[in-house]
Amino acid sequence: MAKVERKGTLSEERLRTFLREMLLIRRFEEKVEERFRAGELPGFLHVAIGQEAVAVGVCQALDDGDVFASTHRAHGHTLARGTHPNAVMAELYGKLEGCSHGYGGSMHLYDIERGNLGANAVVGGGLPAITGAALAFKLRGEPRVALAFFGDGATNIGTFHESLNLAQLWQVPAVFVCENNHWAESTPAHQQLPIEDLTKRAAAFGMHSITVDGQDVEAVYRAAGRALKHARDGKGPVFLLANTYRLVGHYVGDPQVYRDKEEFRETRETQDPIDHLRDKLGVSEAEFEELDREVHELVEASVEFAKAGTDPKPEDALKNVYA
Amino acid sequence: MPELSYREAVRDALSHAMREDDDVFIMGEDIAEMGGSMGVTAGMLDEFGPDRVRNTPISEMAIVGAGIGAAIQGMRPVVEVMYEDFTTLAMEQIVNQAAKHRSMSGGQLKVPLTIRTQGGAGWSPGAQHAQQLEGWFVHVPGLKVVFASTPTDVRGLLWSAIYDDNPVMFFEHRTLYGIKEEVPDDLEPIPIGKARVHREGEDVTVVATGRLVHEALAAAQEAEGEGVSVEVFDPRTLQPLDEDGLVASVKKTNRCVVAHEAVTRMGFGAEIAAVVQEKAFDWLDAPIERVGAKFAPLPFAPVMEDYVVPDAADVLEAIRRTVGR
Structure with a gap:
């Protein structure tokens, strides 16, 4: 079925699944912001509002057995890969039932069963291990792909360049997904990137690249499918550039003093990937409300699940330091 | 073999x-x-x-x-x-x-x-x-x-x-x-976390790593001529550390010298000294002596390099200091 879909148009049913997945991330993130502001969540948080189409489009294109590394903005990727909202929310509450059993938190969501090798709080920190995981797949002759998510800001850090160089040199089955949201925390592109087209960075290594509108989930899904196939077929790694928008602050509570208010308002109005797909599918108000109610209940239930979760014992801190 | x-x-x-x-x-x-x-x-x-x-x-x-x-x-x-x-x-x-x-x-x-x-x-x-x-x-x-x-x-x-x-x-x-x-005919795995006593002694334990193990053995040989019996203890694994072996050795000799090629300040010897005073303070007859590189980036000229980096003579001096107290 997947093969047919990749050639032609995706079925409406499939696209509705994408809409639901994106809406789940959106409502989850909104709930996270709300609970954080209520003082219930320790630490600090980065939500992926605006970037849902990249998470869903890419994760829907992954095969069983594929692995990925995420970033500090990890809730969307994790949910999109199928980790239950209960397990993600419980992690944000620091509970044993969380997907990292309370050891990781928002920036260290793991779910090995689903190939989530971990979100990373160090920008670019997860890229070398993706090259290494892909090397293992190649050495073992396994038809698997390792994929890294990272932002435009990460293309300035050494791990990005070293990892892409090594991946291309060794022709390993890896896909590097750059979520270009045009901001490195508070620093705009023009203050951190001397070039506009980031695929030039991949081209410098001779790496194949694909650019896609990151607000169009169907386009992302197709592009990711092509990238994954290229890598899986042994044709080498791919740089997938998804141009997207962060429709919120860098962290929850970020006043965004650095962002032009009028431009931000316009971006929010015109670049919402959920609106885009809703319009494309012609989803009626009633249908949307029904869908919204469904995901809202799931999110509410995840909060209840997390609050009722088990607090780790203080001394559990000393477990899992060594295998 | x-x-x-x-x-x-x-x-x-x-x-x-x-x-x-x-x-x-x-x-x-x-x-x-x-x-x-x-x-x-x-x-x-x-x-x-x-x-x-x-x-x-x-x-x-x-x-x-x-x-x-x-x-x-x-x-x-x-x-x-x-x-x-x-x-x-x-x-x-x-x-x-x-x-x-x-x-x-x-x-x-x-x-x-x-x-x-x-x-x-x-x-x-x-x-x-x-x-x-x-x-x-x-x-x-x-x-x-x-x-x-x-x-x-x-x-x-x-x-x-x-x-x-x-x-x-x-x-x-x-x-x-x-x-x-x-070496043994068959490769024998050595467990991580288990120290090795290279030489048994009664008067002072020299805890040494890497090259300084050999310098410590040379110093121990010299010390023997002076009537001092030196135990040379090589932790081999720094983490995990064989604390039991370390403490047992110091409890036997009642004196301790730590020796490594790394800079003395914040070197691994500092941790050894801390573990020993924590677990064998009452057995110590003298302050723990430290041997390590002097606090300078390693200089090029051989005379300066030699001055910075410790060797057997430095270990021997430390042994003498501790048994002299």
Whole structure:
């Protein structure tokens, strides 16, 4: 079925699944912001509002057995890969039932069963291990792909360049997904990137690249499918550039003093990937409300699940330091 | 019993593991045709081929990180970082990634990665090719740290490091590569976390690592002529540390000298001294003496290098100081 879909148009049913997945991330993130502001969540948080189409489009294109590394903005990727909202929310509450059993938190969501090798709080920190995981797949002759998510800001850090160089040199089955949201925390592109087209960075290594509108989930899904196939077929790694928008602050509570208010308002109005797909599918108000109610209940239930979760014992801190 | 050099002993452990297990492979800069900058992997390319004896670009972050990724997928990579000084380039991957995946994932991940590296002064390498940085890594929960001083130990401990399910920083000393000794016919794994007493004594315990084990043995020989019986204790693994063995030795001799080539300040000896005073304070008859490099980047000119780096004479002086109190 997947093969047919990749050639032609995706079925409406499939696209509705994408809409639901994106809406789940959106409502989850909104709930996270709300609970954080209520003082219930320790630490600090980065939500992926605006970037849902990249998470869903890419994760829907992954095969069983594929692995990925995420970033500090990890809730969307994790949910999109199928980790239950209960397990993600419980992690944000620091509970044993969380997907990292309370050891990781928002920036260290793991779910090995689903190939989530971990979100990373160090920008670019997860890229070398993706090259290494892909090397293992190649050495073992396994038809698997390792994929890294990272932002435009990460293309300035050494791990990005070293990892892409090594991946291309060794022709390993890896896909590097750059979520270009045009901001490195508070620093705009023009203050951190001397070039506009980031695929030039991949081209410098001779790496194949694909650019896609990151607000169009169907386009992302197709592009990711092509990238994954290229890598899986042994044709080498791919740089997938998804141009997207962060429709919120860098962290929850970020006043965004650095962002032009009028431009931000316009971006929010015109670049919402959920609106885009809703319009494309012609989803009626009633249908949307029904869908919204469904995901809202799931999110509410995840909060209840997390609050009722088990607090780790203080001394559990000393477990899992060594295998 | 075959006689092996320290260099050959490292190669022997690597080759044994690679013959037995397809999941073991090595990668690093210049390790293939050239056989590594220290000649440790010479000849291995011919036996195992370029996939498993993998030459890399000069790219420490990516090499170590790729090792992490392959290890997470269940392989047992051994990464060679040409000089300890260059581990600084991979520090983020070692400290933030390799050491922490196990804990951050709540126990879901294992990282069975071995990072071999070497250093050591005595040949005028200057300030960026001979540092002894092993102490840094002991400060990071999640890493194991090994520093072997003899061919037998380096062989048995490297085997254990490869088969440990945790990231292991494996330190070799440049000036020891040529030393030879008879080693057991069959490779005998040496458990990580178990010290070795090289020489038993009654009056003072010298806790030494790496090259200083040999300097301490020479000093002990001298001291014997002066009527002082010295026990030379090599922890071999710095993390985990054989605290029981260490404390038992000091409780027997009642005096302790720590000796390493690394800079004295914040060196591993500081931790040894802390453990000893914590667990054997009442048994100590004298303050713990420390021997290490003076507090300066390693200078080039041989006379200055020699002045900074400790040797047997420094250990002997420390022994004399402690027994004289």
